[in-house]
Structures are given as C-alpha cells and as structure tokens.
Amino acid sequence: MSYVVQRIAFSILSLFILLFVTFLLSQVVAGDPALIAAGPNAGAAKIAELRQQMGLDQPIFVQFGIYVGNILQGNLGTSWFTQQPIARDLMRELPPSLELVFLAMLINLAVSMPMGLLTARFAHTKFDDAVRLVVLAGAGLPVFWIAIILQQVVAGNWGILPIAGRLSFSNRDFSGATGFYLLDSLMQGNLNVFIDTLAHLALPAFALSLLFTAVGVRITRTSMINEFRKDYVTLARAKGAGEGRVMFRHVFANGATPALTVFGMQFGWMLGATVLVEEIFGRPGIGRYAIKAVTQSDIHAVVAVVFVVGVVFLIANLIVDMLVYALSPRKQRAG
Amino acid sequence: MRTLWTYARTNVERTALILAAIVILLAIFGAWLAPFDPTQIDFRARLQAPSWEHLLGTDGSGRDVLSRLLHGAQITILSTLAVLSVVVVFGCAVGMFSAFVGGPIDNMLMRLADVWLGFPPLILALGFASALGASLEAAIWALIFSWWPNYARLTRMVTVDILSRKFIASADALGVPTHAKVTRYVIPNAFDVLIVQVTLDISAIMLAISGLSFIGVGAQIPMPEWGAMIADGRSYVANGWWIVLAPGLMIFLTAFSFNVIGDMLRRELDPTSRRRQP
Numbered sequence: 075m076s077y078v079v080q081r082i083a084f085s086i087l088s089l090f091i092l093l094f095v096t097f098l099l100s101q102v103v104a105g106d107p108a109l110i111a112a113g114p115n116a117g118a119a120k121i122a123e124l125r126q127q128m129g130l131d132q133p134i135f136v137q138f139g140i141y142v143g144n145i146l147q148g149n150l151g152t153s154w155f156t157q158q159p160i161a162r163d164l165m166r167e168l169p170p171s172l173e174l175v176f177l178a179m180l181i182n183l184a185v186s187m188p189m190g191l192l193t194a195r196f197a198h199t200k201f202d203d204a205v206r207l208v209v210l211a212g213a214g215l216p217v218f219w220i221a222i223i224l225q226q227v228v229a230g231n232w233g234i235l236p237i238a239g240r241l242s243f244s245n246r247d248f249s250g251a252t253g254f255y256l257l258d259s260l261m262q263g264n265l266n267v268f269i270d271t272l273a274h275l276a277l278p279a280f281a282l283s284l285l286f287t288a289v290g291v292r293i294t295r296t297s298m299i300n301e302f303r304k305d306y307v308t309l310a311r312a313k314g315a316g317e318g319r320v321m322f323r324h325v326f327a328n329g330a331t332p333a334l335t336v337f338g339m340q341f342g343w344m345l346g347a348t349v350l351v352e353e354i355f356g357r358p359g360i361g362r363y364a365i366k367a368v369t370q371s372d373i374h375a376v377v378a379v380v381f382v383v384g385v386v387f388l389i390a391n392l393i394v395d396m397l398v399y400a401l402s403p404r405k406q407r408a409g
Numbered sequence: 410m411r412t413l414w415t416y417a418r419t420n421v422e423r424t425a426l427i428l429a430a431i432v433i434l435l436a437i438f439g440a441w442l443a444p445f446d447p448t449q450i451d452f453r454a455r456l457q458a459p460s461w462e463h464l465l466g467t468d469g470s471g472r473d474v475l476s477r478l479l480h481g482a483q484i485t486i487l488s489t490l491a492v493l494s495v496v497v498v499f500g501c502a503v504g505m506f507s508a509f510v511g512g513p514i515d516n517m518l519m520r521l522a523d524v525w526l527g528f529p530p531l532i533l534a535l536g537f538a539s540a541l542g543a544s545l546e547a548a549i550w551a552l553i554f555s556w557w558p559n560y561a562r563l564t565r566m567v568t569v570d571i572l573s574r575k576f577i578a579s580a581d582a583l584g585v586p587t588h589a590k591v592t593r594y595v596i597p598n599a600f601d602v603l604i605v606q607v608t609l610d611i612s613a614i615m616l617a618i619s620g621l622s623f624i625g626v627g628a629q630i631p632m633p634e635w636g637a638m639i640a641d642g643r644s645y646v647a648n649g650w651w652i653v654l655a656p657g658l659m660i661f662l663t664a665f666s667f668n669v670i671g672d673m674l675r676r677e678l679d680p681t682s683r684r685r686q687p
Contacts, residue, residue, distance in 0.1 A: 084520070084523075087520070087524070088523075088524040088527060091521070091524045091525075092524070092527075092528075095528075096536075099536045099537075099540055102540045203419075206672070207421060207669075210665060210668040210669050210672055211661075211665050211668075213612065213613075213664070213668050214612050214616070214660075214661055214662075214663075214664030214665035214666075214667075214668050215661055215664075216616055216619055216620065216623075216636070216639075216657055216660045216661060216664075217616075217620065218620060218623045218624075218636075218639065219639055219653070219656075219657035219660065219661070220657075222639070222643060222646060222653055222657075223653075223654075223657070226646055226647075226650070230647075285616075339526075339527070342527065342529055343529045345529065345532075346529025346530070346531045346532040347529070347531060349531055349532070349535065349624055350531070350620055350623070350624065353624065354643075364532065364535050365535070365624050365625065365626075367539070368535050368538055368539045368543065368625070368626055369625065371539060372539075373539050373540070376535055376536055376539040377536060377539075379532060379535070380528070380532050380533060380535070380536045383529055383532045384527065384528060384529075384532075387527045387528075387529065388527065391527070
C-alpha cells in the first residue's frame, strides 16, 4: 500500500514541477499581458486596472498561484491566433493524436516483445547479431525523412494506402461522440469508416513507431536476458519443462516488467514525436497544432501543449507502474 | 584511434568507423571541398537532376545539393558537440555532487532528474523556440535543457558504485581530500561508462536537432542544415527526389555509424555487458 501512496505522491510532485516550468515559460515571453488584453487604444488608467484584475501587480508566487488555480479549473488561456479557449482546441486535437500514438504503440509492442524475447533466448547467435544490426539502423533513422519516403513510395507510387488526411473525402461527414474515429465507427457499426480510418493511420503510425520499436527491442532483450540467467529458469528446465513453457510462462512473465516501465515512458515521448509526422501526413492533432502555434508565436497555446503532453506522460507512467505493481508477485513483501 | 580500430570485430563495425571518420573530416574540411556556394540562388539552374556538374543535383532554388551537404556536416557535428559538451559537464557535476553529498539532497536531486526526463524533448524545444525565437541556438539550448538529467543519473550511479569500493576506504584512511578523490578515482573509473553513453547519444542528439530544424524551430532555411534541407526539399519531392534523399541518407548513415560504434564500445569497455570473449 505504501508504494501506491508514494507513487501517487511522486506524480503530484512531478505535476507541480511541470506547472512551474510551463509557468516560467509563459512568463519569459508573454510581454505585458495587460497591455495586450487592453488593446491598442486603451489609456494608462485602463491598463493599470486590468493589471490589477489579472493579478499582475502581485508578487510572482501569487501569480503562480493564480496560474495553477486557472489550470485546475481547466482554463489554459485563450489562443492569440484562433481566439478560442485553448482547452477547447486541445480537446479537439488530442483524440486524433492519441489514436495515432495508440496504434504506433501497438506496432511497437507487437514487434518488441517477441523479438526481444527471441534475441534474449538466442543471444550471441547469428540471429541476435542480425537483429542487433537492424535495431541499430532503426535507431538512426530520421522519423520525418522515412515518413516522407513512405508517403512518396507506398502511398504515391504504389497507391496502396492513402497519402494524407484522417478520412477519405467520401467519409467527410463522419463524426462521433469520442473523437476517436476507430472507436466511434465501431460503436456506430460503420465498418467502412473503421477500415478507412485504419488505412489513413497505417503509414504515420508505422513511421512513428520505427525509432521507438528499435529501442523497445533492445530494452526487452536486456531485461529478458537477465531472466534467462536466473536459478528458477534452470530449475524449470531441470524439472523437464519444455523450452516454450520456460520462455513464455516463466521468462516472459517476469522479464516483461522492467520493459513495461520503459514502454510507459515511450508513450509520452511518442506523443511529443507526433510533431514530426502529423504535418507530413496532413493529419489534425496536437503535434500539428503545436507547430502552427509556434509559427504564429502563440505562446500560450505552445505552453498549453507542453503542459498537456507532460500530463499525458505522467498519467501513462502512473498507470504502467500501478499495472506492474498489481501484476508483481512480490508486492506482499513490499507492502 | 589505433585502439578503436582493434576493437572492431566485424566489417560493419569497421565500415562504421570509416564512415564516422569521414563525417568528422567533412565537418572540418567540407567547406573547402564544396564546389559551389551553398546559399547561392540560381533560378535558371533549379531542380536539375544529378549530373557531372552538380553531382547531387540542385534544389528548388538552384543551390548545389552536394555543396550544401558538405557545409551541413559542420553545422550538424558542431551543434551536436555543443549540446553534448555542456550536457556532459553539467550532468556529471550534478551527478557527482549528488553521490558525494548523499542523504536527502541526493534523493531530491535524483527525483528532480526523474521528473525532468519526463518532458518529451521535442515538445520542450517547441516551448523554448517560441520563447527564444526559432533558431539553431534555441534548439541547442532546448536540447541541453532536456538532456542533462541522463548524465546526472548515470554519473551518480557510477560514482556511488566507485565510492563503495575498498580503495576509497583506504584513500579516506590516508586523508585524501575530496577533489583529489574526484580527479584520481571517480573520473578515470567513470570514463568508460560515459564514453559509451556519449557515443550512443551522438546519434540521438543529431536526430533531435535535425528533427527540430525540419519542423522549423531549429536551423532556418537557407542554412544548409540537413534537417532544414529536407524540410525545404519536401515541396519539390515529386520532381526532385534527390533533394530530400541526400540529406536524409547523410543523417541516417552518420547516426547509424555512431550507434554501431557505441554498441561496439559498450561490448569492449562496459564491464556490465558480459559478452563472451572470442
């Protein structure tokens, strides 16, 4: 139990530091917010009044308190560019990005787990060396470059998958309750849209997953290889357990835990890496929103993206750590 | 240099060493080798396919792609080195301090490093770019800002390990002062682990810098930075594939080479990787 409390306390501490960093970021650039809010024709008295209203005459710690209060109420400020509440913008942009990241993560896990297990089992063989080489190459691929090439070759020249966007033109009227089109289309029983969404997701998700998969295979291999050395594996083999049983029932179940923690961190990093692919594939999403905000010098929108991605990262890690804890047979000792 | 070469066991590792050496040489001498001015615009010569005059063709503004690649090597290597040198020095200082002090301060610093590692560097760099204005310097600062905890944690781990060994107890008994312990025992012992990490990070930082330049918050066009070149070439990719292909291949080959070298160094230097001896 104490572990769970500690872990949650750590998340809250992290959230606080995240808030402080984003607060500082927005302070550094914003100029004089009262001057901007008052507009070009406002007199000195009006500006002074606004400054007082916005708490700008208060010490910086009080201002930080106001900032935290606003965010806890779901107020991330107003975008200078779209003139919309940023929180509403982000609620619209987050689902397509999360959908992309989920699929990329699925590809990552589907490749990393078995490859990591196999390379650990057959460590230092020709097979292991070959996979290592592929992994080292994958970890050197510029995501945005491979995305452009995939788009040109697979979608452009071969015409197998759609070039860009989230849905085909014929499905342009589709909308759903959650904003996750894969989920919405299934809930509405619309298989056509489901497949269309998946086809549009395939290339960007694959491109996004490459670098992370390369790291994932290595991490899984490292944590599995330690398991194969342990006494219980020798014991299981001595008892006559088949190699398949040793690998899946024993090694995989125990060795997956340290790797899981890394996959949890990868989730947040992937969300950050959407800035590299969404723009190329013309997909709406938080990455494209962030780039647009930077080019428009829309500082509050950029800071809000930093904050939201940070929060998703914290939540993903918390969930994974809780999962690892719940699955761990050793927790009785710890609690 | 000789030692590095003797570490190499496969042809891939030898090739990687040669490629890395070439890239470093290009970073030093590339600007002299370039046949054209990398920023000279010539609209009459735009989008020319690779030929004997322009070995890698010309880009959408008629600039020579090869000359841009050669100049770009310097930008890429120098900015990667800039990030790494600051990050290693600062991160190691924090890590050693943390290990020597111990107790609650150590605990707090490492928690801070844990939280810090959570920020996705690309997103953080976007924040920095909007604060400092998009430029190569802003991208470098952003990466420094987000990368140092890696080294703080690694150095702390290694230092704690070294401080727990017997020869440190003997040194304490002899009254060796702390600064001497750091320079005589900790740094030499931590060096092998650090050099492996640095080599592996070269490719990660290179990719991050080129990625930032690609999305427009790092080096700005017409600067011949490789990521910015890809961003610039994207609009012409249908009738000028070489503009995008060449810089991407350079990034890939450089990053791949350093990955292979890092992996090789880990096998040879890192005592924790128990690779069977030949």
